[in-house]
Amino acid sequence: MGLRLILIVFLLLLPSCSRGGAGGTDRVFSLVPRPSPLNGRLTFDILSDPKTFNPALAQETTSTQVLGYLFRGLTRVSPYDGQIKPDLAEGWKIDSSGMRVTFTLEKGVCWSDGTPLTARDVVFTFNRVYYNPAVAAAVRDILTVDGKPFTVRAIDDRTVIFETAKPFAPLLEELGVEILPEHLLSKAVDAGSFNTTWSVRTPPSGIVGTGPFRLKRYVPGQYLLLVKNPLYTPPPGLKRPIPANLPYLDRVILRIIPNQNSELLRFLAGKSDLIGVSPSQVPVLSDAAASRAFRLLVRGPSQTETFLTFNENLKAPIPSYKVAWFRSRRFRQAIAYAIDRKALINVIYNGLGAPIPGPVSPANKTFFDPAVLRYHHDPDRARTLLAKDGFVRKKGRLYDASGHRVTILLMTNTESPERISMAQMIQAMLVPLGIRVRVVPLQFNMLSTMVLSSHQWEMLLFGLTGTLDPHGNATVWRSSGFLHLWNPGEKTPSTPWEAQVDRLFDQGTGTFDVGRRKEIYAQWQEIATREVPMVDLVSPDAITAVRKTLGGIHPTPLGGVIPHISLVTQKARLVIR
Amino acid sequence: MIRAVLLRLSHMLLVLLGIIFLSFVMMDFAPGDFLSQMALNPQISPRVIASLKEQYGLGLPFFTQFVHWMRALLHGNLGYSFSYHVPVSDLIAQRVPMTLLLTVTAVIVAWGAALPLAVFGARREGGLFDRALLSFSYLSISVPSFFLALLGLLLAEKTGWFPIGGARSALSSGAGSGERLLDLLRHLVLPSLTLALGSFGVLYRLMRSSVLEVLSQPFMTAARGLGLRERVIFWRYLFRNAVNPLVTLFGMELGGLLSGAAFTEMIFGWPGMGRLMLHAVMTRDLYLVMGGVLMGAVLLLLGNLLADMMLYLLDPRVRERT
Numbered sequence: 001m002g003l004r005l006i007l008i009v010f011l012l013l014l015p016s017c018s019r020g021g022a023g024g025t026d027r028v029f030s031l032v033p034r035p036s037p038l039n040g041r042l043t044f045d046i047l048s049d050p051k052t053f054n055p056a057l058a059q060e061t062t063s064t065q066v067l068g069y070l071f072r073g074l075t076r077v078s079p080y081d082g083q084i085k086p087d088l089a090e091g092w093k094i095d096s097s098g099m100r101v102t103f104t105l106e107k108g109v110c111w112s113d114g115t116p117l118t119a120r121d122v123v124f125t126f127n128r129v130y131y132n133p134a135v136a137a138a139v140r141d142i143l144t145v146d147g148k149p150f151t152v153r154a155i156d157d158r159t160v161i162f163e164t165a166k167p168f169a170p171l172l173e174e175l176g177v178e179i180l181p182e183h184l185l186s187k188a189v190d191a192g193s194f195n196t197t198w199s200v201r202t203p204p205s206g207i208v209g210t211g212p213f214r215l216k217r218y219v220p221g222q223y224l225l226l227v228k229n230p231l232y233t234p235p236p237g238l239k240r241p242i243p244a245n246l247p248y249l250d251r252v253i254l255r256i257i258p259n260q261n262s263e264l265l266r267f268l269a270g271k272s273d274l275i276g277v278s279p280s281q282v283p284v285l286s287d288a289a290a291s292r293a294f295r296l297l298v299r300g301p302s303q304t305e306t307f308l309t310f311n312e313n314l315k316a317p318i319p320s321y322k323v324a325w326f327r328s329r330r331f332r333q334a335i336a337y338a339i340d341r342k343a344l345i346n347v348i349y350n351g352l353g354a355p356i357p358g359p360v361s362p363a364n365k366t367f368f369d370p371a372v373l374r375y376h377h378d379p380d381r382a383r384t385l386l387a388k389d390g391f392v393r394k395k396g397r398l399y400d401a402s403g404h405r406v407t408i409l410l411m412t413n414t415e416s417p418e419r420i421s422m423a424q425m426i427q428a429m430l431v432p433l434g435i436r437v438r439v440v441p442l443q444f445n446m447l448s449t450m451v452l453s454s455h456q457w458e459m460l461l462f463g464l465t466g467t468l469d470p471h472g473n474a475t476v477w478r479s480s481g482f483l484h485l486w487n488p489g490e491k492t493p494s495t496p497w498e499a500q501v502d503r504l505f506d507q508g509t510g511t512f513d514v515g516r517r518k519e520i521y522a523q524w525q526e527i528a529t530r531e532v533p534m535v536d537l538v539s540p541d542a543i544t545a546v547r548k549t550l551g552g553i554h555p556t557p558l559g560g561v562i563p564h565i566s567l568v569t570q571k572a573r574l575v576i577r
Numbered sequence: 578m579i580r581a582v583l584l585r586l587s588h589m590l591l592v593l594l595g596i597i598f599l600s601f602v603m604m605d606f607a608p609g610d611f612l613s614q615m616a617l618n619p620q621i622s623p624r625v626i627a628s629l630k631e632q633y634g635l636g637l638p639f640f641t642q643f644v645h646w647m648r649a650l651l652h653g654n655l656g657y658s659f660s661y662h663v664p665v666s667d668l669i670a671q672r673v674p675m676t677l678l679l680t681v682t683a684v685i686v687a688w689g690a691a692l693p694l695a696v697f698g699a700r701r702e703g704g705l706f707d708r709a710l711l712s713f714s715y716l717s718i719s720v721p722s723f724f725l726a727l728l729g730l731l732l733a734e735k736t737g738w739f740p741i742g743g744a745r746s747a748l749s750s751g752a753g754s755g756e757r758l759l760d761l762l763r764h765l766v767l768p769s770l771t772l773a774l775g776s777f778g779v780l781y782r783l784m785r786s787s788v789l790e791v792l793s794q795p796f797m798t799a800a801r802g803l804g805l806r807e808r809v810i811f812w813r814y815l816f817r818n819a820v821n822p823l824v825t826l827f828g829m830e831l832g833g834l835l836s837g838a839a840f841t842e843m844i845f846g847w848p849g850m851g852r853l854m855l856h857a858v859m860t861r862d863l864y865l866v867m868g869g870v871l872m873g874a875v876l877l878l879l880g881n882l883l884a885d886m887m888l889y890l891l892d893p894r895v896r897e898r899t
């Protein structure tokens with residue numbers, strides 16, 4: 001982290017030195033408008049190779065990012081407000097029981113090899129691929145209700161019915177999973193070779209999707225070239241500013257650059273069109289923005305957030321008096337009040353971040369409840385809460401009612417230098433309360449074993465990937481959830497408020513009305529912030545640097561700076577002098 | 578000689594088996610496996626992880642896994658990569674040529690520059706040229722390769738003479754083969770120079786001190802006193818003796834051909850083995866790691882064998898002993 005910063009500063013110093021010198025080499029970029037903004041080419045860098053071109057097997061973000069250009073699902077999420085919009089489907093009807101949703105497919109959609117898309121493809125994708133136990137599909141879980149798969153059947157070529165064992169509102173969002181072509185893949189499923197089908201060794205022409213682009217070339221370790229899919233049918237309701245066939249772009253080039261410094265240099269040199277920026281890179285980039293013809297777009301808090309949680313498991317192999325502290329709401333609240341989130345943001349994220357009050361990020365405009373209890377930095381209040389709970393302070397050290405000195409091990413994973421510095425800051429912030437914290441950074445696999453299997457931990461600083469629909473939090477917040485970190489897999493809820501959260505999650509998934517769901521999940525957020533089993537901390541701002549040549553760019557809270565890839569244009573050419 | 582080589586080969590087989598077994602044990606001892614990364618993903622349940630574990634054969638006892646892998650290995654099958662879903666041999670075959678192109682070029686440049694310059698410098702010990710090169714070699718030893726690589730990238734960005742990373746321009750494949758070769762060479766310059774500079778310092782200093790030592794030997798004076806021609810003195814007495822300690826180093830360098838360029842590959846985005854292996858180790862892609870270890874170990878052992886054979890040919894003392 002520190003080293004990276006030094007390097008960046010070093011990189012930035014150089015141009016300013018040469019500027020003064022005779023025959024300064026610093027180049028100035030200017031823009032020349034292109035005669036037509038169409039048929040342009042978009043270039044950006046990704047950090048590693050895709051691991052597979054098979055959407056059912058893709059597990060990490062590089063593969064899913066690439067596949068997002070090549071494949072589509074029945075629905076999509078609007079990046080502006082998180083609403084579910086039709087994609088391959090023209091629309092859907094939910095019957096009165098809420099257990100049956102009928103989808104009508106968009107007319108005239110074809111696979112990129114010219115075969116028409118039919119309801120059979122949808123049925124195949126679910127019944128033969130995602131629900132097939134022989135397929136290594138990690139998404140299977142989100143396509144189930146209480147462990148039971150959806151029943152999927154075709155009525156005619158354009159109509160598919162999804163039936164669930166009980167009403168399941170997140171269904172619509174989850175049907176954004178990629179639909180696969182039966183005519184090309186059914187043989188592989190029959191032969192049991194699906195898990196090695198459409199690998200990175202498959203010739204690009206063999207990968208057939210319905211997305212705006214086709215894979216043209218993949219050179220391992222170097223780049224991917226995507227070209228316009230001439231048979232692409234855009235989703236209904238997409239407003240196109242220029243009347244022309246979508247996508248506007250002709251080609252997308254994704255260069256594989258495994259190092260963030262090189263990625264930054266390449267962007268500065270005009271070799272790529274956009275780049276995700278971490279808060280520590282902002283000072284450097286904002287100086288270069290004008291001369292290198294790009295804009296820095298700050299999109300507000302990202303979905304990456306960090307939280308603190310406590311081991312409330314009565315059976316955990318740690319001293320039982322410690323579990324008793326952690327099970328006290330006042331103790332948890334005291335910790336929440338003792339943490340100065342502004343200081344965390346200033347030190348860790350260069351001031352470019354936001355405090356996260358509860359389990360739903362403010363970036364999630366649909367479900368975030370602004371009325372939640374917020375913990376401002378208030379050490380006095382923290383002391384009062386501890387005193388009410390029977391803790392006493394002697395000579396700057398805190399003791400519980402039975403005389404145990406309050407010392408806590410705080411674990412986090414070594415892979416994230418940011419989390420380690422955050423843990424050290426929290427350690428210092430708890431000193432004024434008389435709490436002694438020891439920071440224990442552990443390797444990820446080790447940490448996950450200790451937290452999930454041996455339960456030998458006290459306090460944990462960690463982050464989990466957020467989802468748009470609050471239902472994605474069920475595995476963490478339901479008392480029976482396997483990631484119910486503070487007390488995993490409870491047989492019955494061990495506190496009344498956990499029982500209430502369980503009920504709310506049941507109601508939330510069973511209700512389709514968005515307004516009603518908002519109210520239900522707001523209640524959950526209020527309980528979560530009152531009981532604080534997880535103390536939510538901070539999130540860095542999501543920042544993207546975008547070359548000014550690009551059109552169709554709008555910062556959105558949920559979908560980056562590109563609301564829809566098929567609407568991006570290259571308005572101008574970059575001239576480097 | 579042949580008997581000695583055969584004996585060495587049989588020893589090597591044992592060492593190789595040891596390396597493989599130990600690596601397998603260590604991969605098994607480290608906490609977690611390829612699927613552990615998923616354990617803290619709220620969208621993937623322990624049930625799915627368990628079923629994947631069964632599919633990948635990761636739930637089997639350690640010894641069974643090892644025996645399965647060894648049996649496949651004897652049939653020339655290195656197994657499947659968990660993350661790429663393709664045979665490990667395919668992945669390695671894809672990357673080896675690129676890494677070799679980079680490292681062999683670097684070795685040729687480094688040795689080709691260091692040896693003659695060192696001889697030249699040592700003969701004029703303390704001269705301006707010698708002192709300049711000596712300080713340069715200090716610098717080359719002390720600057721870490723990743724920093725050098727970053728400086729290289731910066732140079733590319735500032736001047737525009739060289740591409741910033743990668744091994745090919747994205748759209749060059751359409752061009753003629755001559756142009757493609759030129760494009761590849763242009764991409765090769767900076768990473769190979771970075772690597773070469775890193776080993777140049779060591780080689781230069783070693784060769785220089787070795788030459789100085791030989792120069793001070795009585796047999797050199799004797800050879801001069803006998804009035805031998807300067808060329809004969811140089812090749813038969815000076816160079817042959819001085820290069821002796823470097824031959825062992827050369828063997829080691831052969832061993833590092835596949836793995837020694839990882840940092841440089843990462844920073845320049847060179848699509849080689851180092852990057853593949855680093856990622857494999859980080860994601861615990863068991864059979865891919867084992868494939869890489871196997872290749873590296875074989876190359877290291879062969880390099881050592883080759884070095885010993887060269888010593889045998891160069892050094893009569895070694896010949897006598899065997």
